[in-house]
Amino acid sequence: MSLPGPFSDTALVEPRLRTEVPGPRSRALHEQRLRVVPRGVGSVLPVYIEHADGPWVTDVDGNRFLDLGSGIGVTTIGHTNRAAVNAATAQLDRVTHTLFTVTPYEGYVRLAEQLAARTPGDHEKRTMFANSGAEAVENAVKIARRHTGRRAVAALDHAFHGRTTLALAMNHKAVPYGAGFGPFAPDVHRVPNSYPYRDGLSGADAAARTIAYLEQRIGADDLAAVISEPIQGEGGFVVSAPGYLPALQEWCTQHGVVFIADEIQTGLGRTGTWFASEHFDLVPDLVLTAKGIAAGLPLAGVTGRAEIMDAPDPGGLGGTFGGNPVSIAAALAVFEELGDGDYFEDAVRIGAHLGTRLRELSARHPVVGDVRGIGAMQAFELSSPGTTQPLPGAASAIAEFAAQRGILLLTAGSDGNVIRFLPTLTTTDAQLDVAIDVIDAALRTLG
Ligand code: PLZ
Numbered sequence: 001m002s003l004p005g006p007f008s009d010t011a012l013v014e015p016r017l018r019t020e021v022p023g024p025r026s027r028a029l030h031e032q033r034l035r036v037v038p039r040g041v042g043s044v045l046p047v048y049i050e051h052a053d054g055p056w057v058t059d060v061d062g063n064r065f066l067d068l069g070s071g072i073g074v075t076t077i078g079h080t081n082r083a084a085v086n087a088a089t090a091q092l093d094r095v096t097h098t099l100f101t102v103t104p105y106e107g108y109v110r111l112a113e114q115l116a117a118r119t120p121g122d123h124e125k126r127t128m129f130a131n132s133g134a135e136a137v138e139n140a141v142k143i144a145r146r147h148t149g150r151r152a153v154a155a156l157d158h159a160f161h162g163r164t165t166l167a168l169a170m171n172h173k174a175v176p177y178g179a180g181f182g183p184f185a186p187d188v189h190r191v192p193n194s195y196p197y198r199d200g201l202s203g204a205d206a207a208a209r210t211i212a213y214l215e216q217r218i219g220a221d222d223l224a225a226v227i228s229e230p231i232q233g234e235g236g237f238v239v240s241a242p243g244y245l246p247a248l249q250e251w252c253t254q255h256g257v258v259f260i261a262d263e264i265q266t267g268l269g270r271t272g273t274w275f276a277s278e279h280f281d282l283v284p285d286l287v288l289t290a291k292g293i294a295a296g297l298p299l300a301g302v303t304g305r306a307e308i309m310d311a312p313d314p315g316g317l318g319g320t321f322g323g324n325p326v327s328i329a330a331a332l333a334v335f336e337e338l339g340d341g342d343y344f345e346d347a348v349r350i351g352a353h354l355g356t357r358l359r360e361l362s363a364r365h366p367v368v369g370d371v372r373g374i375g376a377m378q379a380f381e382l383s384s385p386g387t388t389q390p391l392p393g394a395a396s397a398i399a400e401f402a403a404q405r406g407i408l409l410l411t412a413g414s415d416g417n418v419i420r421f422l423p424t425l426t427t428t429d430a431q432l433d434v435a436i437d438v439i440d441a442a443l444r445t446l447g
């Protein structure tokens with residue numbers, strides 16, 4: 001279990017603001033930053049963080065924020081989780097780098113064993129490690145193509161898979177991710193997803209529509225892989241209708257198409273299970289991990305069926321920092337924490353509490369059109385009352401209102417009209433209540 005840091009005290013409920021937001025030190029740093037960092041690298045809220053612990057982040061002006069985004073779903077087991085920090089610190093002193101493809105080390109093997117044990121399915125598996133989610137996506141596509149000898153890849157509407165040029169072709173949103181960065185990789189297709197709130201389709205009907213697109217626009221014989229997030233993250237926590245994903249996977253299996261689950265945002269305890277695929281009875285051919293896997297250190301994994309993963313020849317997979325020993329040590333601690341701790345129960349508790357409180361908000365505020373999610377991955381979508389038409393501007397106004405009161409919220413959705421919650425699993429119900437009350441007040445100002 002995690003050892004307490006100074007702010008892990010669960011009795012601490014309220015954010016603490018000492019200055020306006022952003023405060024004078026953050027503003028000074030921001031001015032300096034604009035002279036040396038390109039504007040393409042944005043920051044949602046330019047408060048410069050000095051330290052972080054549990055669900056709290058404290059900025060250079062001494063303002064303490066309740067972080068309900070966890071650095072976009074990374075510090076799932078809490079900021080500066082002691083077990084992960086201690087493991088990484090000890091590893092720094094032993095070996096910081098050799099490059100696994102030059103002279104290997106044990107941690108890589110142990111972590112691959114953990115992923116084989118914890119990802120869905122009891123088939124034989126292999127895992128390779130990379131540095132970022134986008135790199136995991138890239139490697140999965142390479143591996144699927146090498147295995148199948150086919151060229152095309154399909155992703156779903158509202159998907160997000162990263163910022164490398166291959167991933168840009170897979171993302172739903174051109175603006176701001178892809179616009180101006182083309183040409184994009186060929187043979188990448190996007191097909192309709194299941195979005196029950198907007199399309200009203202059953203899982204079977206939505207799957208039939210997706211499959212018709214796959215068959216008519218690409219053809220199974222040319223299709224190497226279908227990639228799907230079990231719950232779409234940047235797309236707005238879109239939970240597909242029951243039966244949709246299993247039907248899609250079944251079609252893939254029938255046609256020799258590799259089914260890739262991008263669990264980069266959903267995996268590692270976030271939804272109250274090791275992987276969100278479990279909620280949908282999915283046994284993906286390949287499972288992608290990143291974000292929460294190493295509690296904040298950069299690491300990503302591609303885990304999958306041995307016969308698929310072994311398709312590339314030696315030297316075909318790798319990269320200088322992939323599976324860095326320090327990140328691996330932190331990740332082994334994450335697996336131990338998740339295996340031994342109460343984190344899954346906490347994710348379920350957070351989901352139940354947030355779900356109840358958000359549905360209360362929805363009953364009182366007609367702009368809250370939909371509340372959805374699983375476990376500690378909850379969201380609400382803002383629509384023009386009585387319709388499913390996205391309400392522009394409201395989500396960012398709520399996030400800004402909350403930031404001014406010490407609550408860090410993330411927006412999401414292809415239309416930017418979703419507020420999503422990715423709290424650390426150490427966040428208490430009382431802390432969540434503080435945030436919900438602030439959101440309630442923000443919604444009242446929207447009228
Ligand atoms: N797949 C499902 O959520 C990253 C994006 C932040 P990297 N999501 C956060 C931003 O603005 O770039 C993500 C994801 C899913 C892939 C990725 C990409 O992971 O580690 O950011 O490359």
